Amino acid sequence: MGDKIERIICGDNLKVLEPFDNESIDLIYIDPPFFTNKHYAKIWGDKEETLQFADRWITKDKNGSGRASKDINIYSKWMKLRIDELYRILKKTGSFYLHCDYHANAHLRIMCDQIFGVKNFRSELIWSYEKPTASKKKYPRKHDTIFFYTKSKKWTFNFDAILVEFTDESKSRYNKIDENGRAYKTYRNKDGTYRIAYKPKGKPVDIFTIPFIQNNSKERLGYPTQKPEALLEKIIKASSNKGDIVLDAFCGCGTTISVAKRLGRQWIGIDVSPTACRLMVKRLNKKISIIEGLPIKESEIKELNGYEFQNWIIREMGGITGKKGADGGIDGNIGNMLVQVKKSNAGRHQLDAFVGMLALREGKKEGIFIALQFSTNFRIEVARLKQDNDITIHYFDVNDIINKKHLKILKEIIPKGEIKKYI
Amino acid sequence: MGDKIERIICGDNLKVLEPFDNESIDLIYIDPPFFTNKHYAKIWGDKEETLQFADRWITKDKNGSGRASKDINIYSKWMKLRIDELYRILKKTGSFYLHCDYHANAHLRIMCDQIFGVKNFRSELIWSYEKPTASKKKYPRKHDTIFFYTKSKKWTFNFDAILVEFTDESKSRYNKIDENGRAYKTYRNKDGTYRIAYKPKGKPVDIFTIPFIQNNSKERLGYPTQKPEALLEKIIKASSNKGDIVLDAFCGCGTTISVAKRLGRQWIGIDVSPTACRLMVKRLNKKISIIEGLPIKESEIKELNGYEFQNWIIREMGGITGKKGADGGIDGNIGNMLVQVKKSNAGRHQLDAFVGMLALREGKKEGIFIALQFSTNFRIEVARLKQDNDITIHYFDVNDIINKKHLKILKEIIPKGEIKKYI
Numbered sequence: 001m002g003d004k005i006e007r008i009i010c011g012d013n014l015k016v017l018e019p020f021d022n023e024s025i026d027l028i029y030i031d032p033p034f035f036t037n038k039h040y041a042k043i044w045g046d047k048e049e050t051l052q053f054a055d056r057w058i059t060k061d062k063n064g065s066g067r068a069s070k071d072i073n074i075y076s077k078w079m080k081l082r083i084d085e086l087y088r089i090l091k092k093t094g095s096f097y098l099h100c101d102y103h104a105n106a107h108l109r110i111m112c113d114q115i116f117g118v119k120n121f122r123s124e125l126i127w128s129y130e131k132p133t134a135s136k137k138k139y140p141r142k143h144d145t146i147f148f149y150t151k152s153k154k155w156t157f158n159f160d161a162i163l164v165e166f167t168d169e170s171k172s173r174y175n176k177i178d179e180n181g182r183a184y185k186t187y188r189n190k191d192g193t194y195r196i197a198y199k200p201k202g203k204p205v206d207i208f209t210i211p212f213i214q215n216n217s218k219e220r221l222g223y224p225t226q227k228p229e230a231l232l233e234k235i236i237k238a239s240s241n242k243g244d245i246v247l248d249a250f251c252g253c254g255t256t257i258s259v260a261k262r263l264g265r266q267w268i269g270i271d272v273s274p275t276a277c278r279l280m281v282k283r284l285n286k287k288i289s290i291i292e293g294l295p296i297k298e299s300e301i302k303e304l305n306g307y308e309f310q311n312w313i314i315r316e317m318g319g320i321t322g323k324k325g326a327d328g329g330i331d332g333n334i335g336n337m338l339v340q341v342k343k344s345n346a347g348r349h350q351l352d353a354f355v356g357m358l359a360l361r362e363g364k365k366e367g368i369f370i371a372l373q374f375s376t377n378f379r380i381e382v383a384r385l386k387q388d389n390d391i392t393i394h395y396f397d398v399n400d401i402i403n404k405k406h407l408k409i410l411k412e413i414i415p416k417g418e419i420k421k422y423i
Numbered sequence: 424m425g426d427k428i429e430r431i432i433c434g435d436n437l438k439v440l441e442p443f444d445n446e447s448i449d450l451i452y453i454d455p456p457f458f459t460n461k462h463y464a465k466i467w468g469d470k471e472e473t474l475q476f477a478d479r480w481i482t483k484d485k486n487g488s489g490r491a492s493k494d495i496n497i498y499s500k501w502m503k504l505r506i507d508e509l510y511r512i513l514k515k516t517g518s519f520y521l522h523c524d525y526h527a528n529a530h531l532r533i534m535c536d537q538i539f540g541v542k543n544f545r546s547e548l549i550w551s552y553e554k555p556t557a558s559k560k561k562y563p564r565k566h567d568t569i570f571f572y573t574k575s576k577k578w579t580f581n582f583d584a585i586l587v588e589f590t591d592e593s594k595s596r597y598n599k600i601d602e603n604g605r606a607y608k609t610y611r612n613k614d615g616t617y618r619i620a621y622k623p624k625g626k627p628v629d630i631f632t633i634p635f636i637q638n639n640s641k642e643r644l645g646y647p648t649q650k651p652e653a654l655l656e657k658i659i660k661a662s663s664n665k666g667d668i669v670l671d672a673f674c675g676c677g678t679t680i681s682v683a684k685r686l687g688r689q690w691i692g693i694d695v696s697p698t699a700c701r702l703m704v705k706r707l708n709k710k711i712s713i714i715e716g717l718p719i720k721e722s723e724i725k726e727l728n729g730y731e732f733q734n735w736i737i738r739e740m741g742g743i744t745g746k747k748g749a750d751g752g753i754d755g756n757i758g759n760m761l762v763q764v765k766k767s768n769a770g771r772h773q774l775d776a777f778v779g780m781l782a783l784r785e786g787k788k789e790g791i792f793i794a795l796q797f798s799t800n801f802r803i804e805v806a807r808l809k810q811d812n813d814i815t816i817h818y819f820d821v822n823d824i825i826n827k828k829h830l831k832i833l834k835e836i837i838p839k840g841e842i843k844k845y846i
Contacts (some may be wrong), residue, residue, distance in 0.1 A: 033734060102544075102546075102547045103545075105529070105531040105532075106528070106530075106532035106533050106536075107529075107533065109528075109529035110529050110530065110533070113529075121525075122561045122562075123525075123561050123562045123564070124525045124528075124551050124566075124568075125562060126551075126566055126630070128551075128628075128630050133626050133628075136580070136582035136583075137580050137582075138545045138546050138571070138580055138626065139545075139546045139548060139571070139627055139629040139661075140627065140628055140629065141624060141629050142547065142628040142629055143547075143549060143630055145547075148561070148562070152756055155560075156560055157559070157560050159559035159560075160559075201562060203556050204562055204563065205551075205556075205562065205565040206562040206563065206565055206566060207549070207551050207565060207566055209629070238562075240603075248839075369631060371540050
């Protein structure tokens with residue numbers, strides 16, 4: 001990973017964002033669930049997603065009929081907690097985009113006016129798309145709303161990076177093409193000579209006309225509310241520079257971070273759905289092990305190469321410094337605590353080597369051992385070491401880590417401040 | 424006027440709407456002041472307008488600095504009173520359009536959701552226009568919002584009346600023109616014969632792309648927030664049928680009623696500004712006398728022809744039935760009270776004739792006389808009739824009526840229910 005921030009985090013964004021530093025993000029785009037009648041859970045069908053969203057905005061009917069109905073106030077409270085948190089982590093010079101539609105846009109606008117201040121409202125953007133039309137009882141709906149706020153009166157806006165093509169009509173005046181393929185037109189000067197003018201690009205407007213992703217499109221990933229890359233490209237180009245950190249806290253199938261990556265930005269994508277996160281790593285050509293907080297399967301861990309395995313372990317343990325081996329092992333430590341990591345099964349022989357180093361060379365009485373699995377002899381020897389030599393070896397296999405069994409023990413044995421905060 | 428409703432009313436719409444019958448209007452469009460920093464009063468600069476709008480939405484700063492600032496709550500309350508009233512007069516099958524922009528659209532949306540019910544929200548329409556752009560600090564603003572509500576689940580919507588031209592690109596496939604000028608394309612059948620398809624029209628969408636009225640446009644009337652006729656044409660065609668009643672309660676320079684008239688609808692335009700109302704009559708090719716509630720000048724009344732003069736008097740008096748003369752006079756009555764109207768100055772001779780008819784033929788002791796002006800002899804004779812014959816003649820010249828001096832007396836002498844309710 002190096003110094004570049006490229007993160008995919010699986011979890012409820014409210015909890016995920018909590019450890020983020022204040023004013024650390026340059027650009028935030030979110031496309032949260034729209035307060036429709038459709039259960040959001042149906043998008044991925046994950047258990048995690050269902051738990052988070054199902055019936056969350058449902059309240060009993062006020063007239064006591066017992067029928068459930070949507071409650072915009074519950075939705076608003078749920079959103080406000082999250083937008084408050086996003087506001088906190090946004091840089092003073094940062095920009096915030098909130099994608100929504102007619103269901104809740106008025107409520108979200110008033111909420112954001114309160115959070116960001118009316119004076120920091122910049123634009124109500126309209127995404128205009130084409131989609132097949134059914135009803136003839138009203139104007140077919142062909143747009144979403146995107147609110148654009150900044151955190152102060154100083155912000156990045158690359159106007160010239162988002163100039164648009166003129167419409168065919170105005171283009172047609174530039175009816176000559178030079179050897180480089182650029183369109184131009186000619187003027188006649190008073191003295192009879194000619195000069196040429198290259199076709200300029202048009203100024204951007206607050207209506208983005210970008211086609212909806214068709215079902216048969218190559219871009220389509222099977223995510224029903226997938227947004228086109230062209231939409232995010234416009235926003236990211238306008239409101240960030242190369243190297244800036246772009247965050248999407250409802251990242252879905254990863255359009256935002258995919259475009260951010262292509263445009264040379266650092267990126268963070270958060271989604272509650274493991275399925276979405278798995279799709280993201282595929283789309284970004286990353287390994288599944290980069291997903292933080294993912295309920296990953298043991299078999300998937302075993303398939304990782306040494307480097308990916310080390311990264312996954314380090315992240316799950318809250319950070320390990322030390323020497324990494326080509327075989328996926330680490331000789332390192334967490335704070336003052338020695339850690340041995342093996343990308344293999346571990347038996348008595350491996351334990352002897354670790355304890356020899358730990359107790360004899362370093363003079364310590366406590367250490368951590370991580371491996372794919374542990375033999376029975378390993379376990380017996382750990383018990384004996386404790387009883388006879390007062391040496392404590394905490395050992396976790398991959399399944400323990402997947403099931404977060406290590407967290408409680410780490411919190412007990414590692415001084416606060418030495419565990420990285422996302423644990 | 425006949426039975427067709429064609430009204431221009433000058434006054435605060437809240438007061439003007441009060442006497443309107445419940446559920447009597449088919450289509451309401453309003454384009455109220457937008458809660459901008461600009462004083463609405465600056466639009467026309469009328470005294471009446473200034474009184475209504477200046478500082479209406481201004482409140483003292485909450486931090487006690489004493490600086491005035493806009494208060495959206497004051498604006499919202501002001502609007503709610505009016506939209507409540509418009510809801511009341513809208514037919515069960517009627518439609519309501521509210522034109523607004525980013526300043527207050529969220530607040531107005533939530534207000535209308537409450538008044539009409541969320542289930543009767545139909546569309547958030549976007550009017551997309553082109554206008555010169557200044558700032559490069561954000562996306563140039565190029566749209567307004569129009570909310571569309573109905574009063575029930577049954578409403579008029581003429582989908583096929585608002586089909587749109589396809590864009591150039593899709594049009595170009597229909598590259599042949601028949602003898603009637605209709606574009607078509609040809610298909611080759613399997614058997615080698617050809618069949619043709621005429622160019623269809625596109626389905627309407629919820630984004631209306633209609634140019635802003637340029638300053639040098641023929642349509643431009645000097646009203647800064649003037650809306651293009653094409654915009655109103657779309658709305659009126661979609662949401663009303665011929666003969667339906669269309670109302671605009673913030674009618675400005677009269678775009679709504681102008682289009683309604685052209686499309687064969689009945690129409691009512693209300694504006695607080697006399698200047699706006701005068702512009703409307705000019706635009707609709709009507710006489711100034713049709714403006715109800717207008718502080719009209721004496722000289723303007725004298726210039727009216729007989730028919731227009733009669734209509735003005737009848738309206739200002741709350742209704743007169745009777746015989747109209749070609750010279751602008753009326754022999755008629757209000758309820759049981761005899762009324763004489765002369766479009767001339769009146770002296771003792773005219774009074775004698777009226778009193779002869781009143782007292783001798785009809786056996787009455789009280790009557791009303793209206794004329795351009797009254798001679799001194801007329802006034803002396805009225806006093807004498809009262810003293811010697813117990814006959815009361817109420818007389819009003821044009822200036823009295825302009826200054827509403829007749830209203831108090833009418834209320835005293837005419838039984839309630841016999842004066843039409845707009846008095």
